[in-house]
Every structure is written in C-alpha cells, then in structure tokens.
Amino acid sequence: xxxxxxxxxxxxxxxxxxxxxxxxxxxxxxxxxxxxxxxxxxxxxxxxxxxxxxxxxxxxxxxxxxxxxxxxxxxxxxxxxxxxxxxxxxxxxxxxxxxxxxxxxxxxxxxxxxxxxxxxxxxxxxxxxxxxxxxxxxxxxxxxxxxxxxxxxxxxxxxxxxxxxxxxxxxxxxxxxxxxxxxxxxxxxxxxxxxxxxxxxxxxxxxxxxxxxxxxxxxxxxxxxxxxxxxxxxxxxxxxxxxxxxxxxxxxxxxxxxxxxxxxxxxxxxxxxxxxxxxxxxxxxxxxxxxxxxxxxxxxxxxxxxxxxxxxxxxxxxxxxxxxxxxxxxxxxxxxxxxxxxxxxxxxxxxxxxxxxxxxxxxxxxxxxxxxxxxxxxxxxxxxxxxxxxxxxxxxxxxxxxxxxxxxxxxxxxxxxxxxxxxxxxxxxxxxxxxxxxxxxxxxxxxxxxxxxxxxxxxxxxxxxxxxxxxxxxxxxxxxxxxxxx
Numbered sequence: 001x002x003x004x005x006x007x008x009x010x011x012x013x014x015x016x017x018x019x020x021x022x023x024x025x026x027x028x029x030x031x032x033x034x035x036x037x038x039x040x041x042x043x044x045x046x047x048x049x050x051x052x053x054x055x056x057x058x059x060x061x062x063x064x065x066x067x068x069x070x071x072x073x074x075x076x077x078x079x080x081x082x083x084x085x086x087x088x089x090x091x092x093x094x095x096x097x098x099x100x101x102x103x104x105x106x107x108x109x110x111x112x113x114x115x116x117x118x119x120x121x122x123x124x125x126x127x128x129x130x131x132x133x134x135x136x137x138x139x140x141x142x143x144x145x146x147x148x149x150x151x152x153x154x155x156x157x158x159x160x161x162x163x164x165x166x167x168x169x170x171x172x173x174x175x176x177x178x179x180x181x182x183x184x185x186x187x188x189x190x191x192x193x194x195x196x197x198x199x200x201x202x203x204x205x206x207x208x209x210x211x212x213x214x215x216x217x218x219x220x221x222x223x224x225x226x227x228x229x230x231x232x233x234x235x236x237x238x239x240x241x242x243x244x245x246x247x248x249x250x251x252x253x254x255x256x257x258x259x260x261x262x263x264x265x266x267x268x269x270x271x272x273x274x275x276x277x278x279x280x281x282x283x284x285x286x287x288x289x290x291x292x293x294x295x296x297x298x299x300x301x302x303x304x305x306x307x308x309x310x311x312x313x314x315x316x317x318x319x320x321x322x323x324x325x326x327x328x329x330x331x332x333x334x335x336x337x338x339x340x341x342x343x344x345x346x347x348x349x350x351x352x353x354x355x356x357x358x359x360x361x362x363x364x365x366x367x368x369x370x371x372x373x374x375x376x377x378x379x380x381x382x383x384x385x386x387x388x389x390x391x392x393x394x395x396x397x398x399x400x401x402x403x404x405x406x407x408x409x410x411x412x413x414x415x416x417x418x419x420x421x422x423x424x425x426x427x428x429x430x431x432x433x434x435x436x437x438x439x440x441x442x443x444x445x446x447x448x449x450x451x452x453x454x455x456x457x458x459x460x461x462x463x464x465x466x467x468x469x470x471x472x473x474x475x476x477x478x479x480x481x482x483x484x485x486x
Contacts, residue, residue: 012426012433018166019435020087020425031090031485038198039085044431047084050194051428054082057193062244063186080183081478083427086191086198087438087460094205094484097160097168097442098454100351103342105156105444105452108173110345112152112329116142121344127337134412135334137176137327139290141297141310148319149221149448152326155181155285160440160458161355162423169355169420171439173338175330176322177287180441180479182245184459185211185252187481205456205484213445213453215253220447221319222282229282232256232272234263236288236304246287255285265308268315283319284309290324332381332415333359355420361412369416370407373400376416378407391469393419422469425480427462437463439471440482457482 014022021032028036039047058079089097114120115132116139122129132138157178159171188207192199215231222229235246237259250257256272264271264278271278286293292302297310312318328334336357339350358365358376369376373392380388390403407414422437442458460480461471471477 012435014435016164017421017435017437018162018164018423020423020438021085022426031088034202035086035088035198038195039428039433047428047431050084054084054190054194055079057190058082058186061186063183081462081464082187082190083436083462083478083480084191084194085426085428085433086481086483087425087440087457088483088485089457091485094456096351100168101158101442101444101454102452103346103348103351104158104170104173104338105153105446106450107338107341107345108156108175108329109151109153109446109450111341112323112326113147113150114345115328116325117144121341124344126340126344127334131331131333132328135328135331137290137325137331139325139328142323142325145314146316147323148223148316151221151446151448151450152323153329154217154221154321154323154446156444156446157441158444160352160442161420164421166423168352170335170338170352171355171420172332173330173335174441176289176327178441178443179242179245179287180459180461181214181443181455182248183479184443184455184457184482186248187459187479191481202483203486205486207456210445210453210455211252213455214249215255217445217447217451217453218253218255218283218285218321220451221321223316223319224282226282230256230272230279231283231285232258232263232281234258234260234284234286234288234305236292240287242287249285256281260288260303260305263306263309265306265312268308268312269317270306270309270312281318283321285321290327293320293324332357332379333361333412336415355417358416360407360414360416365416366407366411370404373404375419377419378403378414378416380413381415389470391419419469422463422471425460425462427464427478427480434466436466437469437471438480456484 153175157174161171218231233250270281288304291299292304294309295302296307342350358369360366376392378390424435425438426433427436443455445453460482462478463471464478
C-alpha cells in the first residue's frame with residue numbers, strides 16, 4: 001500500500017498491476033515527478049475548481065457520447081468522463097512504440113491489398129482461405145480494384161495495453177472507421193486551458209500539428225491533380241454516437257460535413273448538392289460502415305449512403321477513406337496472423353507483440369477454452385466497442401454456460417485471450433487519487449504510397465469503475481490527456 005499521508009492520497013494499492021506513476025522500486029517514476037508534485041500541493045478547493053472548470057468546458061463545447069443500454073429505448077447523451085492527471089510516456093518508450101505501429105500498419109495495408117489481388121498469403125498457406133472468404137467484412141466487389149494512392153487503411157486505431165511487467169502488447173487493430181480523434185485533441189486543449197502551468201513547463205510533443213497532417217494525408221489520396229481537392233466527411237447524422245467527433249474533425253480540417261442526402265452521383269462521379277449547384281467530391285472520409293455506403297452494392301434499404309458511389313470509386317474518380325473491405329484486416333481472428341503478415345510482407349520480426357489468442361474454430365483450442373472459460377476473455381470476432389464479450393473471471397455461472405453454448409454453435413465467430421491485467425494509472429475521484437485500469441489507442445495516418453504519421457501519444461482510455469477492465473466510451477469509460485515527452 002502506498003500511503004504518503006497527504007489529503008490527496010488515500011491508501012493506494014499497487015497490488016500486482018503495473019502502475020504508470022508509482023512503482024515498487026521507485027515511489028514516483030521520474031517522468032511523473034513534476035506532475036505528481038503539482039497535484040500534491042493543490043488545495044482541495046483549487047482541485048475541485050479545476051474539475052468544475054473542465055466539466056463546464058466540455059458541456060459548453062458539447063463534447064458528448066451517446067451510450068446505448070438494452071433496457072432503455074433512447075440513448076443517453078453524456079459528456080466523456082475526463083481525468084485531470086495526464087498519462088505520460090517517456091521519449092524512448094514512444095520511439096519504440098512508433099516504430100512498431102508503423103511496421104504493423106504497413107503490413108496490414110499490404111495484406112489488404114494482397115487479399116483483394118493475388119492472395120499470395122493464402123496461396124502460401126499462411127492464412128486459411130476460409131478465414132478470408134467467410135469473413136463478414138470481405139467484399140468481393142473490391143477484387144482487383146486499384147485504390148487511390150495504393151492505401152486501403154488511411155486511419156487506424158491500434159489498441160495497446162501493458163501487462164504486470166510493464167511490457168506493451170497490441171490488443172486490437174481498429175481499421176474500419178476508428179473513433180477517438182476528437183477526444184485526443186480536445187483533451188490537450190482542455191489541459192492547456194485548465195493546467196497551463198503544467199503543459200507549458202513540460203516539454204511535450206505537440207498534437208495540434210497532427211490535424212494538419214490529417215488533412216495533408218486525405219489530400220494526398222485525391223485521384224485528381226487539383227492542388228486543393230474537395231474533401232467531405234460522410235456522417236450518419238446527428239443521432240450517431242460519435243457525431244460530435246464528425247463535426248469537430250470537419251470543422252478543424254475545413255472540409256465538408258455531409259450526410260448521404262447531400263450527395264448525388266452522375267457519370268460515375270460524386271457531387272455535393274449546394275446553393276451554388278453541384279461540387280465534385282475528390283476524397284470521401286466516410287464514418288459509416290460498408291453495409292450502408294451504397295444501396296446498389298451493399299445493403300439495398302440503406303438511406304445513409306448514396307446510390308452509385310461504388311461505381312464512382314471503381315472508375316477511379318473518388319477516394320474513399322478507409323477503403324471498403326478493410327474490415328477483413330481488423331477481424332479479431334485475422335489479428336492472430338498479423339505477426340505472420342509482418343514476416344511475410346516486410347521480412348522483419350514484429351516489434352510489437354500480440355496478446356496470446358485462441359482461435360475457436362480450431363478443435364483443440366476450442367476445447368481448451370471451454371474447459372478454462374472462467375479464466376479467459378472471449379470476444380466475438382466481428383464486434384467492437386466492448387460488445388459481444390465475456391470476461392470469464394467476472395462472469396456468473398449462468399453467463400458462462402450461456403456463452404459456452406454460443407461457442408459450440410458457432411465457434412468460428414469467437415476468439416479467446418488470457419485475462420490481461422491492464423496497467424493502471426491514478427485518477428482523481430472525490431478529491432482523492434485512486435487507481436483505474438487504462439489502455440492506449442494509438443492513431444496512425446497513412447497517405448499515398450505509405451506516407452505515415454503517428455499522432456504523438458494517442459488517446460488513453462480509462463475504465464472509470466473500480467476494478468473494471470472495460471475502457472470503451474460506449475461502456476462508461478473515460479479518457480486522459482496523453483503526453484509524449486519531447
């Protein structure tokens with residue numbers, strides 16, 4: 001127990017988890033010392049005032065997320081829980097992570113191209129063909145389509161965790177339409193406003209420049225040769241849980257925010273309807289799933305996309321970010337093969353490790369998982385956001401039996417992993433530092449011809465409930481500002 005006999009510090013148990021700020025070998029990790037001292041010297045009233053100012057700022061700017069609960073027909077709109085203590089990553093540590101992230105996303109892009117062209121990795125027997133063709137996100141419509149700039153995965157969110165020894169692992173690859181960019185940028189701006197004495201006195205990598213890199217990345221994919229291509233962000237609308245982010249990114253990058261009804265296709269081109277007539281779109285950053293993108297190609301009753309958009313895409317008149325069909329690469333079963341992809345496409349050893357994973361359509365692995373269900377986390381391969389999961393150690397006997405039956409009926413839909421004890425970091429609750437589990441969503445932007453930018457730090461997500469391992473915003477999680485020391 002760490003008890004420094006100060007009002008801010010309640011008895012703070014390190015237990016067996018890796019703690020980002022505190023350690024058994026050193027009371028305070030060196031890169032946290034100034035931040036720790038700053039918080040420790042703050043009077044309770046001052047700390048409460050900063051917390052109130054932060055919450056007021058989030059409400060004023062409408063920084064919200066919609067939470068859906070099965071027992072309530074309407075979503076609950078609420079602000080994201082934001083903690084004032086930043087998560088700090090030393091420079092050398094980030095350098096290693098950045099190299100590993102670039103390596104991983106490069107291999108995933110090459111894998112996606114290969115799957116829709118020669119399928120060499122399948123022919124070599126490295127990945128089973130059935131895992132590709134039976135994947136719900138595999139799009140036959142993308143076969144032999146040459147995508148603008150050769151880039152399928154422009155925006156990626158790679159979820160990283162640390163084990164009890166402090167070693168990093170990749171938990172998931174989010175490659176369809178990863179969210180969280182806005183919370184990353186707003187976390188920093190809020191900290192600059194509430195804690196200028198901290199952010200200005202520490203040498204921290206800037207994140208604001210990444211908004212310019214985001215725009216440059218989108219521009220690089222334009223099929224036209226215009227110096228200022230027309231870029232639009234396609235949103236499902238204001239009722240979507242991440243609409244705040246859609247509006248924020250469009251505003252900050254100076255691009256059009258559109259819904260499907262704002263678009264029309266003619267002569268295999270996509271146009272925005274406007275008061276001054278039609279304006280041709282060069283790059284479409286879509287925040288809707290493949291199924292809803294084009295009712296002529298995918299889900300016929302969709303009203304979120306625009307009919308004919310895939311014809312414009314195949315004709316080479318439009319870039320779609322991320323490319324349709326990228327979901328085949330972020331399937332949780334395909335995740336198991338990413339280290340093999342790195343060796344196959346790059347001839348390199350993986351820098352970042354996967355969490356050990358059981359693929360449940362393999363009979364021996366399935367039987368092991370069914371016998372040890374209480375010790376494992378089971379995930380549905382096609383779902384994200386904390387849905388379709390079983391956390392064995394926290395499950396009731398009834399939940400374990402029900403999930404075991406679901407596995408037996410459709411084993412190919414599931415993977416299982418050991419219950420990794422996520423690292424922890426202190427948060428302020430009721431004026432006291434208390435530990436909570438965290439992860440890190442790192443964002444990689446990939447433009448034409450594999451030009452890459454890794455946003456420094458990414459988004460630290462926090463499981464706000466004591467003992468919880470679920471950090472997703474849709475499940476009640478919060479966030480922290482993430483500093484990379486320069």
